[in-house]
Amino acid sequence: MKVLLLIVGMALVTYIPRLLPALFLDRFKFPAWFKKWLESIPYAALGALIFPGVLLVEKDQPLLGLAGGVVAFLLSLLNFHITLVMTGTIVTVILLQYLFL
Amino acid sequence: MNERITTDNHSDSAFVRGVKAGLPIFLGYFPIAIAFGALAVQANFSWMEAVFMSLIVFAGASQFVGVSMIIAGAGTAQIIATTFFLNMRHLIMSLAVNNQMRHFSAGWKGFLSFFITDETFALLLLGGGKGLEEKRTPSYMAGLMITAYLGWASGTAAGGLGAGFIPAEITTAMTVGLYGLFIGLLVPPARKSINFAAIAISSMFLNWALGYLLDTGWSIVLATVFAAGLGIFLIKEDG
Numbered sequence: 071m072k073v074l075l076l077i078v079g080m081a082l083v084t085y086i087p088r089l090l091p092a093l094f095l096d097r098f099k100f101p102a103w104f105k106k107w108l109e110s111i112p113y114a115a116l117g118a119l120i121f122p123g124v125l126l127v128e129k130d131q132p133l134l135g136l137a138g139g140v141v142a143f144l145l146s147l148l149n150f151h152i153t154l155v156m157t158g159t160i161v162t163v164i165l166l167q168y169l170f171l
Numbered sequence: 172m173n174e175r176i177t178t179d180n181h182s183d184s185a186f187v188r189g190v191k192a193g194l195p196i197f198l199g200y201f202p203i204a205i206a207f208g209a210l211a212v213q214a215n216f217s218w219m220e221a222v223f224m225s226l227i228v229f230a231g232a233s234q235f236v237g238v239s240m241i242i243a244g245a246g247t248a249q250i251i252a253t254t255f256f257l258n259m260r261h262l263i264m265s266l267a268v269n270n271q272m273r274h275f276s277a278g279w280k281g282f283l284s285f286f287i288t289d290e291t292f293a294l295l296l297l298g299g300g301k302g303l304e305e306k307r308t309p310s311y312m313a314g315l316m317i318t319a320y321l322g323w324a325s326g327t328a329a330g331g332l333g334a335g336f337i338p339a340e341i342t343t344a345m346t347v348g349l350y351g352l353f354i355g356l357l358v359p360p361a362r363k364s365i366n367f368a369a370i371a372i373s374s375m376f377l378n379w380a381l382g383y384l385l386d387t388g389w390s391i392v393l394a395t396v397f398a399a400g401l402g403i404f405l406i407k408e409d410g
Contacts, residue, residue, distance in 0.1 A: 073220055076247045080237055081227040083255035087262035088287045091269040092280035103403045110402025111267040111395060112296040113367045115260070116357045117374030118394040119289055122382065124350040128343055135347055142351035146358035152298065156195050159351025163344035 131171070138163045185305055189314020192298060195352055196290045196315075197322030200231075202337050202345040204323045207234055208330020214241045218331030225327040229320060230288065232388070233257050257388040263395055264292040271296065271307050279309045286316035290349060297356040366405040374398030 100108075124139045125132040141162045145155045183191070204225065211221035216238070228234055233254045240250045265287050272280050295312060305311050361368035378394035385393070 072247065073216060074223075076237070076241075076250060077220065077224045077227065079247065079251040080224070080233060080254045083251055084228050084230045084233055084258050084261070085285055087255075087258050088265045088284045089281060090262060091265040092272070092277075092284040095266065095269045096273060105270075106402045106406045107399050108267055108270045109406060110367075110370050110399035111263060112293065113357065113360065113370045114374040114395045114398035114402075115264060115267075115289075115391075116293055116297065116353050117371035117398060118378040118391045119293075120350060120353050120357065121375035122379045123387075124347065124354075127346045127350070134343070135350065138344075138347035138351060139354060142354035143358060146355045147362075149359075150355075152352065152355045153195050155355030156199070156348050156351045159354075160344045160348040163347045164340060167340040167343065 134163060134166060134171075137166055185308050185310040186314040188305065189311035189316075190318045191314075192294060192311075193291075193315035193318030196294060196319040199290065199345055199349045199352060200319060200322035201326040201329075202342050203231060203349075204326025205330035205333075205337050206342050207231070207238070208327040208332075210235065210242075210330075211238050211327070212331055214238045216331070218328065221331040222324060222328050225324045229286065229323060230254075230258060230261070231323070260289075260388065260392045260395065261287055263392060264289070267296060268292055272309075272312075274307075275309055283309065283312050283316060286320055288319065290352065291316050291319050293353055293356050297360060366402070369405060370398050370401050373401055 120139070124135040127135045138159045142155050142159045145158045150158070207225070208218065208221050211224065211234075212218065216224070224234060224237075228237075236257060237250050237254055240253065245253075265284055268287055269280060269284065272283065275283070294315060295306060298306070357371055361371055374394045374397075377398055378390050381390035381393055384390070
């Protein structure tokens with residue numbers, strides 16, 4: 071019972087921040103600067119999600135994440151499809167772990 | 172007929188194309204959810220409770236933190252409060268996603284907003300340059316998001332029942348793989364626009380610096396809010 075209460079409580083506080091913009095975004099007419107801010111969020115969020123998080127996947131092995139990140143970066147520069155970028159990253163990290171660690 | 176086979180993604184419905192676009196997230200989530208399911212069982216959850224949590228919370232970081240806090244002996248209120256603050260970045264992401272859903276019905280908006288995660292947000296707003304109009308349809312977004320959701324839920328069930336048959340090396344590789352997904356989504360637009368590149372790189376260093384002062388959840392929120400603020404000065408009227 072206590073576990074279910076915890077789960078439902080966590081579900082509520084997780085859904086509320088996701089839901090609020092759906093309820094209120096349309097009710098206001100936003101100025102131009104706010105629209106530019108909204109438009110910039112994906113790039114800012116991805117930057118913050120990637121770094122330094124990618125180095126901390128294995129706390130004592132930052133080079134592992136770095137290697138995966140560099141491979142992803144290079145494959146992206148070569149215009150590979152997103153699925154291949156991800157696959158290349160995963161294969162790199164698997165190989166590095168089995169070969170060197 | 173051959174024509175149709177070679178260009179098959181034009182004959183699929185928007186929902187199916189959304190499902191296909193969501194497959195990388197499914198694959199990335201599955202092993203990580205296995206790790207979550209296994210951890211939840213260690214915290215004395217039944218496998219069904221673990222799956223129930225994945226079904227109604229659907230937030231990886233919060234679930235790992237929540238279950239770890241239980242193992243560490245934290246109370247229910249503490250865990251719920253921590254979860255709330257950890258999820259503040261979804262508020263920012265949901266603002267951006269809902270900005271793309273302005274013409275959707277209220278029901279669709281409320282429904283699809285439930286499925287906003289770091290990964291679905293990233294793929295919806297930055298995945299590929301073409302078909303932008305289609306990405307702004309409820310069916311496409313539902314296909315993508317539900318695929319990610321099923322990866323998370325089914326992985327949790329597998330982990331809760333089988334408890335950790337995936338080697339740690341694979342889970343690590345899949346986690347780095349999700350970072351690969353983020354990088355793969357960010358590089359193409361950052362190459363096309365020096366402004367977007369500047370915003371992303373500023374956000375990285377801001378987050379890195381803030382990480383010395385704040386916990387990870389808050390530093391990501393603040394770095395995103397402030398670095399996106401650069402866009403106000405960099406982006407011209409029509410983007």
